Amino acid sequence: MAAQPEDIDVDDVREPVWSPSVRALPIPGIRKMVNMAAEMDDVIHLSIGQPDFPVPEHILEAHIQALREGKTGYTMDAGLPQMLEAVAEYYSHRYDRPLEPENVLITTGATEAMYLAIAATAAPGRQFLVPDPTFPLYAPLIRMNGAEVKAIPTRAEHGHQLDPQEVIDNIGMRTFGIILNSPSNPTGTVYPKETVEAIVQEAAYRGVYVFSDEVYDHLLLDEMEYPSVLRCTSDLDHVMAVSSLSKTFSMAGLRIGWLISSQGAIKKLQRFHIFTTTVANTPAQWAGVAALRGGMECVDEMLEAYRARRDRIVELVSKTPFMTSYRPQGAFYIFPSLPPNTDATNVATRMLKETGVCVVPGDAFGDSCPNSLRISYAASMDDIERAFERIVPWMEKQDF
Numbered sequence: 001m002a003a004q005p006e007d008i009d010v011d012d013v014r015e016p017v018w019s020p021s022v023r024a025l026p027i028p029g030i031r032k033m034v035n036m037a038a039e040m041d042d043v044i045h046l047s048i049g050q051p052d053f054p055v056p057e058h059i060l061e062a063h064i065q066a067l068r069e070g071k072t073g074y075t076m077d078a079g080l081p082q083m084l085e086a087v088a089e090y091y092s093h094r095y096d097r098p099l100e101p102e103n104v105l106i107t108t109g110a111t112e113a114m115y116l117a118i119a120a121t122a123a124p125g126r127q128f129l130v131p132d133p134t135f136p137l138y139a140p141l142i143r144m145n146g147a148e149v150k151a152i153p154t155r156a157e158h159g160h161q162l163d164p165q166e167v168i169d170n171i172g173m174r175t176f177g178i179i180l181n182s183p184s185n186p187t188g189t190v191y192p193k194e195t196v197e198a199i200v201q202e203a204a205y206r207g208v209y210v211f212s213d214e215v216y217d218h219l220l221l222d223e224m225e226y227p228s229v230l231r232c233t234s235d236l237d238h239v240m241a242v243s244s245l246s247k248t249f250s251m252a253g254l255r256i257g258w259l260i261s262s263q264g265a266i267k268k269l270q271r272f273h274i275f276t277t278t279v280a281n282t283p284a285q286w287a288g289v290a291a292l293r294g295g296m297e298c299v300d301e302m303l304e305a306y307r308a309r310r311d312r313i314v315e316l317v318s319k320t321p322f323m324t325s326y327r328p329q330g331a332f333y334i335f336p337s338l339p340p341n342t343d344a345t346n347v348a349t350r351m352l353k354e355t356g357v358c359v360v361p362g363d364a365f366g367d368s369c370p371n372s373l374r375i376s377y378a379a380s381m382d383d384i385e386r387a388f389e390r391i392v393p394w395m396e397k398q399d400f
């Protein structure tokens with residue numbers, strides 16, 4: 001994602017107090033749209049990347065109880081022992097593989113976990129393969145730490161599936177890491193087990209690390225076993241997997257995530273973690289124990305709603321002039337394409353101004369899809385219907 005002139009914050013350039021790496025950080029495209037929408041009335045947001053459900057009651061209770069019982073001090077560096085155990089047991093069981101609490105580090109969301117993993121390994125001379133389009137966290141972090149990003153474009157006509165052979169063919173002498181994010185933000189694509197397995201196995205063979213952002217690991221909308229990298233490898237020496245409570249349990253603001261890797265890697269990252277956030281929020285870790293040990297009925301209810309919305313939005317998109325899409329299998333995004341060479345930033349901006357519907361243009365997620373729009377269905381069915389009642393007639397009047 002090359003920094004475009006309009007991505008540079010002019011105040012940063014005028015204020016040389018900031019380090020070059022901080023000055024090079026782009027203003028996220030998502031933020032630009034949301035800032036524009038904040039100046040307007042009657043906006044329908046199909047732009048939001050967080051669940052629209054309340055935190056399940058039993059989790060909320062555990063959080064409040066922890067606060068009331070005074071569980072408000074620092075925990076151990078790697079995390080609350082009960083939470084480390086809950087994560088290790090939960091994934092051991094889910095992926096049918098042994099994991100110890102020592103394989104886990106509790107972080108301030110998946111964001112901190114990804115920050116630690118990338119910042120601790122990215123360095124000049126090292127290259128990371130990053131699917132494009134992708135969540136706009138990895139490439140800036142990689143570049144900020146002096147390493148190089150090599151984009152692996154995915155294509156709308158293939159449902160934005162990552163071609164494992166293309167990834168493998170792009171592994172070169174400088175390749176140090178591969179970033180995976182399935183289900184994907186912004187495409188909702190879920191990579192099948194064969195893709196993940198082929199990449200993880202080749203990476204291990206070539207001494208390349210796989211950094212897997214699995215924050216949507218529960219938001220699978222079709223019947224399937226989740227193909228985590230943790231299912232695809234017997235040792236964790238070349239794998240760092242990241243997830244959190246944010247999406248699964250609708251707890252984004254409570255900021256609890258984790259990183260799973262070899263015990264050696266966890267020891268190193270634990271030291272780094274002390275210098276970033278010290279430890280994750282303590283009462284929220286108690287809420288996390290309640291979430292992971294409390295049964296998945298609350299998640300199943302949310303999934304049911306996402307599934308109905310996904311089905312409806314696929315239908316609505318297919319009826320919208322100039323939009324073509326595929327059927328996303330996970331997360332809560334769809335990423336339809338506009339006709340080739342259409343500037344989706346221009347379309348999203350005009351659409352917001354003229355219809356009050358806020359979506360995010362493809363170039364917020366990389367260089368390969370400037371004609372796409374990310375539409376989030378972390379919004380009520382009513383908002384989805386009302387948004388398309390505005391979008392469809394507006395699109396009918398366009399002439400791309």
Ligand SMILES: Cc1ncc(COP(=O)(O)O)c(C=O)c1O
Pocket residue numbers: 049050108109110111112135181184185213215243244245246252255256257
């Ligand atoms: C792919 C992806 N990774 C990570 C995050 C951030 O997760 P957390 O809230 O756990 O930091 C998001 C949030 O939108 C995301 O979409």
